[in-house]
Amino acid sequence: MSRYLNIATTPSVAAAQEHYGSAEQWARIGARGGADETAQSQRLGPAETAFIRGRDGFYLASVSETGWPYVQYRGGPAGFLTTIDSSMLGFADFRGNRQYITTGNVRANDRVSLFLMDYVHRRRLKIYGHMQVIDAEDDAELAKRLTVPGYPARVERLVLIAVEAFDWNCPQHITPRLTQAELARLRTQPT
Structure with a gap:
């Protein structure tokens, strides 16, 4: 298993x-x-790395100190969630609504779950991990590595997720959906 x-x-x-x-x-x-061996070892292989770097958003779940789950959507340009190495993910956390629910939750319990979707190709990748939040000004080198060049959002924090395990999930019941950019590419392709 x-x-x-x-x-x-x-x-x-x-x-x-x-x-x-x-x-x-x-x-x-x-x-x-x-x-396969990659999933058993928890190491992200080339297929997982390419899939992760191709996403422009994902769902992130954490659990509060009172035991309630919290799920939020994290979005940005494709590739903002990236692989640091075969067992570590990272992203620059942009300024948002300033509730800091996930940030607070992982201070007490660093376990998180990520749910990455490719609606067009009906694929999804589920990831368990341990999340660490670092203030952006505390690690300039990591901030530079995780900041997406030219993206206008303000980076407040840096997030590292040590991958504990992952699983590719079946495509059943995934409705194909297209972003405006994907739809535009399809419209310009020769028939």
Whole structure:
């Protein structure tokens, strides 16, 4: 079984799988490895790196000290979320609505989950990780590395996410959607 599913499959999840009849399916997947070596080792390979760098946004989940989940959308130009190396992601955190909910949550519990979507090609990548927030003025070299040249947003913080595990998820029920830029490219392609 993949490292991601090992983390996700708690006793309560296993009980639900048993109750709803999918326990045997996941036992078979686990018995044959269920994932390639990259997913088992938690190391991001070329496919994951290209997918991550191609996204112009993702969903980021954290958990509050009172146990409530919080999910937010993080957006920017394609590539603003990048791979530092095969087990570390990073992005420049732009000034937003100034609620700082995720930033506060990870001070108490650094575990996060990222959900990256490619609606056009009906693909998604789920990532578990440990998030660290650094004030931008505290690490000028990292700020330079993570800042997207020419993007007008104000960088307040730098975010590093140590990848714990990831999983490619099935395309079922993903409705293809296009951004304006993707639609424009399709319109200009020769038929």
